[in-house]
Amino acid sequence: MRTYFVETWGCQMNVLDSQRLAGVLEARGLRPAARPEEADVALLNTCSVREKAVQKVLSRLGELKHAKQSSGKPRVVGLCGCVGEQEGTTLLARTAGLDFVLGPGRIAQLAWALDAVDAGEKVSATGFGPTQDYDAHLIARGTSARQYVTLIHGCNQHCTFCIVPYTRGREASRPLVEIVREVEHLVEHGAREVTLLGQTINAYRCPKTGATLGELLAAVGGVPGLWCVQFVTSHPKFFTDNMIGSIAQAARVGSYLHVPFQSGSDAVLKRMHRGYSRAEYLDLVARLRAAIPDVTLSTDVIVGFPGETEDDFAATLDVASEVRFGQLYGFSFSPRPRTPAARYPGRVSRSEAGERLERLFALQSAVQLELNQALIGNTVELLVDGVARRGTESWQGRSPDNRVVNFPAWKGIRAGELARVTITGATPHALLGVRPEPSD
Numbered sequence: 001m002r003t004y005f006v007e008t009w010g011c012q013m014n015v016l017d018s019q020r021l022a023g024v025l026e027a028r029g030l031r032p033a034a035r036p037e038e039a040d041v042a043l044l045n046t047c048s049v050r051e052k053a054v055q056k057v058l059s060r061l062g063e064l065k066h067a068k069q070s071s072g073k074p075r076v077v078g079l080c081g082c083v084g085e086q087e088g089t090t091l092l093a094r095t096a097g098l099d100f101v102l103g104p105g106r107i108a109q110l111a112w113a114l115d116a117v118d119a120g121e122k123v124s125a126t127g128f129g130p131t132q133d134y135d136a137h138l139i140a141r142g143t144s145a146r147q148y149v150t151l152i153h154g155c156n157q158h159c160t161f162c163i164v165p166y167t168r169g170r171e172a173s174r175p176l177v178e179i180v181r182e183v184e185h186l187v188e189h190g191a192r193e194v195t196l197l198g199q200t201i202n203a204y205r206c207p208k209t210g211a212t213l214g215e216l217l218a219a220v221g222g223v224p225g226l227w228c229v230q231f232v233t234s235h236p237k238f239f240t241d242n243m244i245g246s247i248a249q250a251a252r253v254g255s256y257l258h259v260p261f262q263s264g265s266d267a268v269l270k271r272m273h274r275g276y277s278r279a280e281y282l283d284l285v286a287r288l289r290a291a292i293p294d295v296t297l298s299t300d301v302i303v304g305f306p307g308e309t310e311d312d313f314a315a316t317l318d319v320a321s322e323v324r325f326g327q328l329y330g331f332s333f334s335p336r337p338r339t340p341a342a343r344y345p346g347r348v349s350r351s352e353a354g355e356r357l358e359r360l361f362a363l364q365s366a367v368q369l370e371l372n373q374a375l376i377g378n379t380v381e382l383l384v385d386g387v388a389r390r391g392t393e394s395w396q397g398r399s400p401d402n403r404v405v406n407f408p409a410w411k412g413i414r415a416g417e418l419a420r421v422t423i424t425g426a427t428p429h430a431l432l433g434v435r436p437e438p439s440d
């Protein structure tokens with residue numbers, strides 16, 4: 001029996017894409033291997049959001065080529081994902097040991113690519129068709145109680161720093177009825193939490209009925225047996241009061257919203273082409289908190305964007321300290337090919353950007369510690385993920401507001417089940433808890 005391994009870099013979208021690739025391979029009778037170097041077919045499902053991505057992929061391809069030459073495995077190596085879309089055709093021509101390339105819009109062509117390689121060809125499929133092929137029945141999802149479902153492919157926004165519109169193509173929403181059916185199927189097969197995915201998820205429009213994200217959440221939230229529905233990533237400029245009201249009212253929607261602000265400086269936001277000002281972002285936060293009082297906000301921030309001054313960065317720190325995000329993902333600016341910002345003057349040195357990032361993380365860490373400490377004494381419901389660290393008795397789960405909780409296991413506890421835990425301690429990045437006393 002032939003085997004495969006899909007190595008995944010990057011975001012949740014890529015995790016789901018890897019499951020889609022694995023689904024095509026399993027439909028051909030291949031079974032998972034423990035490591036790429038032991039597999040007949042090894043796929044690298046790559047991310048190109050950061051500058052070093054291509055170097056990392058080249059180094060990994062070198063290792064697989066070496067393994068192929070010395071042991072005959074992997075027999076076939078495929079480059080998939082965003083680096084495949086961005087650089088694949090060039091890499092295919094110049095990289096020994098690489099057999100085929102597939103962009104994220106061409107996952108359905110994996111079977112064709114394998115047939116071509118078996119016939120002795122090297123092939124590449126990139127670009128995007130008029131519709132995105134997404135076969136919900138052909139996804140190797142495993143047994144996790146947490147699952148991902150794509151709502152929107154691609155992005156139309158063209159923020160000046162971002163490569164996603166080039167690697168994932170134009171925005172294309174999937175029909176509401178298909179999404180609800182997919183969620184129902186997942187819940188029937190053990191899912192308790194579903195995370196809906198899209199680069200600008202609140203721009204969702206059902207191509208058949210015009211339904212919005214609010215209407216879709218109402219429909220998905222009504223699926224019996226579902227514990228929680230999450231959705232990422234929301235763009236600040238697409239929230240309307242109507243949508244906020246629908247999110248607040250929809251059943252089972254997690255109290256966690258990921259809404260990147262990227263910078264607190266209006267001058268930088270303008271150069272990023274984000275489509276909102278600092279005041280508009282803060283007004284949105286106020287409206288979200290008024291409608292959903294227990295909401296936990298998380299965000300993305302880029303520091304060291306070209307031309308960012310110390311005053312611009314101070315404005316970013318101000319927003320972070322005013323909003324008090326539950327989670328913050330900070331990155332130094334990384335110039336990406338084809339994006340306008342890669343050509344902008346005023347590059348901030350690596351050391352300066354790194355130093356700003358450290359200041360931002362220090363502030364955020366203090367905020368998170370305070371927010372987490374305020375939860376001590378509360379009892380929360382969790383979806384249990386399993387053992388936190390191999391070899392320990394500590395287990396881990398997540399609450400509907402996406403907080404990680406570590407707790408000592410008790411007899412009979414199982415991954416994928418719901419559990420109630422009383423919070424007894426806090427760190428900036430996790431909560432500690434115990435099983436409540438029966439009377440609690």
Ligand code: SF4
Pocket residue numbers: 155156157158159162163164165199200235
């Ligand atoms: S909205 Fe998000 S994915 Fe789209 S271009 Fe901007 S940063 Fe990139």
